[in-house]
Amino acid sequence: MALVIPAVLDAIRESQTTIVTEKELEVLGYCLMDLAKKGLVDELKLDMFNLPLYYPSPNEMETxxxxxEHLNVQRMEILSHVVFSNPSGIALYLRAALEGLLEKQFGSDIMDELFELFTQKLAESSSLFNPENQDLVVIFVLLKRKLRT
Incomplete structure (x- = not known):
């Protein structure tokens, strides 16, 4: 099994960093509210939607x-720093990560409009994606099932 996991550096606590999804998820929430005002999203479903996120450090993942008890780590490494320098990159990243969850809650009909609106709102607020403040890394973990004895 291979896992690709967004994480924060060991030396940086999540409260000390700007992760590409923290403020951007707030903007995505505003976009969902805009769609609810247009009648495209059920307000009750929006009120019930919660997306708790946690970004582990590489040390936490290793531990x-x-x-x-069931899997051995074959390989684990930090692949890279993830840096987004434009609104479209952030929108594509979040769409890839969250579209399944959003579709389950709100349906697939709104996805294109949601992420177009999201990209537009990000473009209007360029301070949200300053690459110098992004400390998100990606951890690659290759796991193999332990043999039963």
């Missing part, structure tokens, strides 16, 4: 993987 978790080592304590797993």
């Amino acid at each position: 978790l993987m080592k304590t797993n």
Whole structure:
């Protein structure tokens, strides 16, 4: 099994960093509210929607993987820093990560309009995607099932 996990650097706590999804998710929420005002999103479904996120550090991931009774870590490494320098990149990233969850809650009909509106709102607020403030990394973990003895 291969996992690709967004994370924060070990030396940086989540409260000290700007992660590409923290403020952007707030903007995405505003976009959903705009669609609810247009009658395209059910307000009750919007009120019930919650998206808690946690970004582990590489050390946390290593500790978790080592304590797993069913899987061995074959390989684990930090792939890169993820830096988005334009609104479209952020929109594509979040769409890839969240579209399944959003479709389950709100339906597939609004996805194109939602992410077009999201891209537009990000473009209007260029301060949201300053690459110098982004400390998100990606951890690659390759796991293999432990043999039963």
